[in-house]
Amino acid sequence: MPVTTIAGRDVHVDEEGFLTVYDEWDEDLAKQLAAQIGIDLTDAHWKAIRFLRDDYRTKGETATLRRVTVVGGIPTKELFTLFPKKPAKKMAYIAGLPKPHGCV
């Protein structure tokens, strides 16, 4: 796995830049990751990011958009506004989680 430096720290990432080690993430890092894809984190963003982090810790995989809506209680429409175009991918990126594999 490649190692890259973000916010002055070395972190492990996959070929698309998604963090691969859960515990290398913290909220400062999230702000940097968000800035890299043009997102300024507000409280509404944090609600989604924190849900993703907590859910991953218990389930071992990145929540799908539907799960963030149904279980996390954030309407899909809002997720598209907060993380435009590709909300599932962008949320996972900022939350330092693997890209959701959803689909097959």
Place this chain on the structure above:
Amino acid sequence: MRRLLVLGAGTAGTMVVNKLRRRLDKEEWQITVVDQSDRHFYQPGYLFVPFGVYSAEEIVKPRQRFIPDGVDLVRGEVDRVAPGGNEVLLADGRRLPYDYLVIATGVGPQPDQTPGLLDGGQWRKSIFDFYTFDGAVALAKAMEGFDNGRLVVHIVDMPIKCPVAPLEFTFLADAYFRQRGMRDRVELTYVTPLPGAFTKPIASKRLGSMLDERKIAVETDFLVERVDDKTLVSYDEREIPFDLLVTVPLNMGAEYVARSGLGNELNLVPVDKHTLLAKAYPNIFALGDASDIPASKAGSVAHFSVEVFTENFLRHVRDEPMTGSFDGHANCFVESGDGKALLIDFNYDTEPLPGRYPLPGVGPFSLLKESEVNHWGKLAFRWMYWNLLLPGRPIPLPAHMSMAGKHPEE
């Protein structure tokens, strides 16, 4: 007596009771399977019904015919599972106790989950699905009567049963309109929530270029919010108008799974992806489409996983560790029109690659490449399904995926 209870006598449930009845002592084990319908549908056949290839009789048979002697087939609707009390309650009040439970009730299309699909006035008028028998039959009439305009093929969200089926439908529609000499009067669009034609990169590239060659427009990353009369509207406010919409509604597990507290947000049962044992209960398994494993929801996955499950189950009930490990093996024929098809073979870790199958270098099937032999394989599969697969007879294909015959680099 020890009791094995199976919910659902579809592809997975039928295979399981056939295989286990032969392996479990009749003096010691009672096997019961519950289903709400007395007809067994060959679901891969639904794809061909809209094009008039299969008649209804060819894809529907009495369910009882595939249930072996020594297995009780109970017709009824499941109200809920009471995992604490190890029993299943049916809607009519009957109670079925179990020692081991297999949930094999699959997933089904839920058009009511998308506003405007079922309730917008166009359902079965200009909006159709082919994931139900009735839908496929109704669509056949609509296809016959369609003589020009915009045909949109659409997927609401993943995962869906047979993720290649909407692509196959699109290829077959292109060929169908060409044969009728009217392809130039039809605008074909493929609308998907995925970033490409398919989920895995190499297959997505190959299938994507097949869409291009056929002049089929593709709209990617399209997550539908609602249907306004005859227009699809996405969450990011893109609009796609249609004259005829062929949609794959949201696929969800059975409602009783949710009522029993056994499901996730799609009513799928969380299981260990290698043993299919429910994460929450040591005596409940979920097989076929009903589980949350990250594999295609396909008959081939049900087949290969049941092979691994059968041996594991025999150990599990003796309190021995389950040594078999399912690898997510799937293989799917992909109809491409004009009497040809592709074949893809893959698992949790390896995406579909080009090559030959099942014999390396020989085939007779070509992987990720169109051929007539693949098409004949797909048609022959219907016979295999009724006569070999459901009765749990041996099929000379290994349960685990093999790299032999595959070419990682094109």
